[in-house]
Amino acid sequence: MLTDSNVRCAPVLETTASRLTPAHFQTVSEAFASVFDAMWWAAVTLTTVGYGDVYPVTPIGRIFTVLMLFVALGIIAIPTGLVASALSAIRAKEAAAAAAEDREAP
Numbered sequence: 001m002l003t004d005s006n007v008r009c010a011p012v013l014e015t016t017a018s019r020l021t022p023a024h025f026q027t028v029s030e031a032f033a034s035v036f037d038a039m040w041w042a043a044v045t046l047t048t049v050g051y052g053d054v055y056p057v058t059p060i061g062r063i064f065t066v067l068m069l070f071v072a073l074g075i076i077a078i079p080t081g082l083v084a085s086a087l088s089a090i091r092a093k094e095a096a097a098a099a100a101e102d103r104e105a106p
Contacts, residue, residue, distance in 0.1 A: 043069060068095070 036059065044067040056062050 040066070 040062050056065050
């Protein structure tokens with residue numbers, strides 16, 4: 001659906017894209033020499049561990065590290081979700097009990 005704001009924004013977007021695209025592709029091709037490098041960057045960024053001073057450089061080392069990153073993330077995420085769910089259930093029970101007391105009060 002074309003609106004007035006879409007029509008006004010189209011020339012700005014087209015101009016910006018045409019100016020930034022060559023520089024963007026040059027930077028991306030330098031940063032990610034292969035799909036594997038891009039996948040490594042995505043996994044490290046997703047788990048927010050960063051690169052640090054020491055990091056694996058071989059493909060096997062990177063695969064092992066990515067697996068360990070996701071295992072560690074699961075070790076933290078699953079218990080956190082269980083605790084949050086339990087606390088939410090307790091809060092819901094307390095709210096229901098308070099509402100029942102309010103209904104029973106004269």
